[in-house]
Amino acid sequence: xxxxxxxxxxxxxxxxxxYFKIQRGFPKSVTHTVKAVxxxxxxxxxxxxxxxxxxxxxxxxxxxRCVLRLIEPDSxxxxxxxxxxxxxxxxxxxxxxxxxxxxxxDPYSSLNPRRTxxxxxxxxxxxxxxxxxxxxxxxxxxxxEKVGLSANAVDKYPHEFSGGQRQRIGIARALLFNPELxxxxxxxxxxxxxxxxxxxxxxxxLKEKLSLSYLFIxxxxxxxxxxxxxxxxxxxxxxxxxxxxAQIFDDPLHPYTVTLRxxxxxxxxxxxxxxxxxxxxxxSPISPPRGCHFHPRCSKVMDICHTVYPxxxxxxxxxxxxxxxxx
Amino acid sequence: MEYVLEVKNLSTAFxxxxxxxxxxxxxxxxxxxxxxxxxxxxxxxxxxxxxFSLxxxxxxxxxxxxxxxxxxxxxDLLTMPKDKLRKIRGSAMTMIFQExxxxxxxxxxxxxxxxxxxxxxxxxxKAAAKKRALQLMDMVKIPAPESRYNDYPHHLxxxxxxxxxxxxxxxxxxxxxxxDEPTTALDVTIQAQxxxxxxxxxxxxxxxxxxxxxxLGVVAHVADRVAVMxxxxxxxxxxxxxxxxNPRHPYTQALLKSIPRLDRDNRDIAPIQGMVxxxxxxxxxxxFYSRCRKQTQCRPDxxxxxxxxxxxxxxxxxxLLNE
Amino acid sequence: MNAMARLKYxxxxxxxxxxxxxxxxxxxxxxxxxxxxxxxxxxLAPYNPVEQNIIQRLQPPSSQFLLxxxxxxxxxxxxxxxxxxxxxxxxxxxVGIAMFFGTIFGSLAGYxxxxxxxxxxxxxxxxxxxxxxxxxxxxxxxxxxxKVNLIIALALTMIPRFARxxxxxxxxxxxxxxxxxxxxxxxxxxxxxxxxIFPNILGDLMVMGSIWMATAxxxxxxxxxxxxxxxxxxxxxxxxxxxGFKDILSAPWASLFPGLVILLIVFSANLLGDGxxxxxxxxxxxxx
Numbered sequence: 043x044x045x046x047x048x049x050x051x052x053x054x055x056x057x058x059x060x061y062f063k064i065q066r067g068f069p070k071s072v073t074h075t076v077k078a079v080x081x082x083x084x085x086x087x088x089x090x091x092x093x094x095x096x097x098x099x100x101x102x103x104x105x106x107r108c109v110l111r112l113i114e115p116d117s118x119x120x121x122x123x124x125x126x127x128x129x130x131x132x133x134x135x136x137x138x139x140x141x142x143x144x145x146x147x148d149p150y151s152s153l154n155p156r157r158t159x160x161x162x163x164x165x166x167x168x169x170x171x172x173x174x175x176x177x178x179x180x181x182x183x184x185x186x187e188k189v190g191l192s193a194n195a196v197d198k199y200p201h202e203f204s205g206g207q208r209q210r211i212g213i214a215r216a217l218l219f220n221p222e223l224x225x226x227x228x229x230x231x232x233x234x235x236x237x238x239x240x241x242x243x244x245x246x247x248l249k250e251k252l253s254l255s256y257l258f259i260x261x262x263x264x265x266x267x268x269x270x271x272x273x274x275x276x277x278x279x280x281x282x283x284x285x286x287x288a289q290i291f292d293d294p295l296h297p298y299t300v301t302l303r304x305x306x307x308x309x310x311x312x313x314x315x316x317x318x319x320x321x322x323x324x325x326s327p328i329s330p331p332r333g334c335h336f337h338p339r340c341s342k343v344m345d346i347c348h349t350v351y352p353x354x355x356x357x358x359x360x361x362x363x364x365x366x367x368x369x
Numbered sequence: 370m371e372y373v374l375e376v377k378n379l380s381t382a383f384x385x386x387x388x389x390x391x392x393x394x395x396x397x398x399x400x401x402x403x404x405x406x407x408x409x410x411x412x413x414x415x416x417x418x419x420x421f422s423l424x425x426x427x428x429x430x431x432x433x434x435x436x437x438x439x440x441x442x443x444x445d446l447l448t449m450p451k452d453k454l455r456k457i458r459g460s461a462m463t464m465i466f467q468e469x470x471x472x473x474x475x476x477x478x479x480x481x482x483x484x485x486x487x488x489x490x491x492x493x494x495k496a497a498a499k500k501r502a503l504q505l506m507d508m509v510k511i512p513a514p515e516s517r518y519n520d521y522p523h524h525l526x527x528x529x530x531x532x533x534x535x536x537x538x539x540x541x542x543x544x545x546x547x548x549d550e551p552t553t554a555l556d557v558t559i560q561a562q563x564x565x566x567x568x569x570x571x572x573x574x575x576x577x578x579x580x581x582x583x584x585l586g587v588v589a590h591v592a593d594r595v596a597v598m599x600x601x602x603x604x605x606x607x608x609x610x611x612x613x614x615n616p617r618h619p620y621t622q623a624l625l626k627s628i629p630r631l632d633r634d635n636r637d638i639a640p641i642q643g644m645v646x647x648x649x650x651x652x653x654x655x656x657f658y659s660r661c662r663k664q665t666q667c668r669p670d671x672x673x674x675x676x677x678x679x680x681x682x683x684x685x686x687x688x689l690l691n692e
Numbered sequence: 693m694n695a696m697a698r699l700k701y702x703x704x705x706x707x708x709x710x711x712x713x714x715x716x717x718x719x720x721x722x723x724x725x726x727x728x729x730x731x732x733x734x735x736l737a738p739y740n741p742v743e744q745n746i747i748q749r750l751q752p753p754s755s756q757f758l759l760x761x762x763x764x765x766x767x768x769x770x771x772x773x774x775x776x777x778x779x780x781x782x783x784x785x786x787v788g789i790a791m792f793f794g795t796i797f798g799s800l801a802g803y804x805x806x807x808x809x810x811x812x813x814x815x816x817x818x819x820x821x822x823x824x825x826x827x828x829x830x831x832x833x834x835x836x837x838x839k840v841n842l843i844i845a846l847a848l849t850m851i852p853r854f855a856r857x858x859x860x861x862x863x864x865x866x867x868x869x870x871x872x873x874x875x876x877x878x879x880x881x882x883x884x885x886x887x888x889i890f891p892n893i894l895g896d897l898m899v900m901g902s903i904w905m906a907t908a909x910x911x912x913x914x915x916x917x918x919x920x921x922x923x924x925x926x927x928x929x930x931x932x933x934x935x936g937f938k939d940i941l942s943a944p945w946a947s948l949f950p951g952l953v954i955l956l957i958v959f960s961a962n963l964l965g966d967g968x969x970x971x972x973x974x975x976x977x978x979x980x
Binding site for chain 2 (some may be wrong): 097098111165204206207233235238239240242243261263264265267268269288292301302303304305306307308309310311312313315317321323324
């Protein structure tokens, strides 16, 4: 991954953690702690798309929101360049919003149905006084054109657009502040297959043109492979493996990554895939298994896996894995 | 050859505020015993509508079947009296739905819901129904069926609920099972288990399946034959290996070129530009014309028919340039 | 261009909602007629409502006094027309105040959640546990009978109801993705509540408003009936029933007609409210 200007990463996340408390039981309730995100660390470089992949409940969306402080993490450190993200006071969060933005999964509910597209795009500019009042409508039109929509979209309501078009509006909104990093939270998952690639290419073009970085959250491994340079695989709140997309998908090390990769159906009947050996369900995040969280489903489980959680091991060339097989 | 299902020229229409518009047009396909046909297409292409119209489950108001025949073991589903259709539905012809968590009744135990399917169609005592239900739960690989019998849907995961749905649909040894996006709402590892289960069941049971999905990866590993739908039409039908190796319709070709693959680097991927026309703004000619890369060689006003290719009777497509 | 298009859209949307249920038209029509009568009281009322004329007391309906006269010889029709005015004024102002404060409390509680939610809704629960008439009695006993105090009493009983109405849709809206998008845009909570959430709860509030208007009128009548309402000689519908009550058998018109008018107001407001609620409820929700 060539970084031309400097070697300093754009975003550094260290030991990020977010726990949720759940109360269950009647009449005497017991408080369980769900470790939605548990000791997660990674960096994103400039003009890089970093993928965060895993199944539902693994914590990837929570990581994205913690980085943006849409959810307040419980511990850890997040730095955007020199800015200490978690140390900002509530009133200074506006600074953050201008540097990091988000694209949501559901194009249908991420736009206020009672506001026109123009109003939705102009409002943040007015509130934050980004441009002189009279220039704002023109900037909105410019943004729409940048994402492939025509100028007459400004007077229309969200329900007049298709899913793909609404997602473009969402992207235009994310670009309002000229951010450095965009968190794409399953940004194409709710779109039709033929539209997905349109949006992905749009995002890719914007990455080049505007020097953007992405934290690309997705459960679709093929999309991650296409769009991202590096990827981290998550399971029950923790990273199990991290590396370049070629490394992770061509030569996965962690048994869960292997499972995940083998389970993704490839659109080619001539490639034989064995679906038979996958066992068990994703365990409840309230009480994850002792030792390595994956051990009950692991085909290569050893004695130590039942009792000791494997430490993160750096394997060089930017690869890392949390598995006793490689310690 | 005795076909389980023979659909000819099925057309449906939907009512919008501004009037009635054709939804699906000229749907024709045949299904052999023990065969799995995948109907693949994007949202709004009419794949679910086709299944619902065959099951007689289209909403009463706002939709209608305009023409066509659908012979299920020789009898036309579309002209059958309603109570006869109802007897078939749930026993000889069943459906697995997309959202397993919400398709089950939340206030009844899962076991009783399977038993109900048995009891309603086959009669017999409650005890016999329960026995059969447990048998079915075992068949769909639910661990410890006796204790799971009395669980409620919210106690079970999505994958488990989907197994219950499959058990319900197999209760009366159906000849035909519709599966409407049964794995879309599931995690990929659970989906893989589900696909394997369906594969196993197909081998043990004698049943044909119509598998509706938008996921070409799933199609590649589940289907014997594939029908590709676009904007209410079937645009290509072929055996699965043939379709992926040798797609002939420009939409199929473009679709296959636009999906990223996990096993390679995806350098020559290209999106399909444009959008599907709205239901009330369908062109009179080929519906894919506006997005087709072979546009310049073609004629916009002529509506192509679904025809077999010259070199393969099994492979049909709906394209003027391939005639 | 933008504003015109927006107004037109809002107008057609409201009309379509309204038109879905025919009873709302009936309610609206009836209520409008009554409102018009009340507004035009100075022109419509044939006689002075407070001027006594003992000679003409307790006259049955005739061509001279269309609805008869009361104990003090005042024209019942004129008093009813002016009484309507009082009812509408008190009803709408108290509902307006209650809606304003109730919405603020309720949506604040819903949006912030947690401790503030419990606190605010706890206070609302306490207020709501006091029966309406008792509240009226208390306020009037403490502050004395007058139009203003009556309005205060009525508003206090209705504030918690509006708070409840405002709270649930606020919580629902808060969880919508576009609200999260507003937070990502760095909007203040105030802005999100007022600009983004409030329009979504307006519909429910309107429905409640019209139904509670009816209750306000009824309550005012009840309080006036027991003597704690607006002071005589001002004509109020409830007061008229009270005054005419002792002669109910010999001169029923003095109590009957005001009672009928209360019935009409309450009925039409309820029709309107029901119609709005039915029309607004599930059918409009699939606008997305």
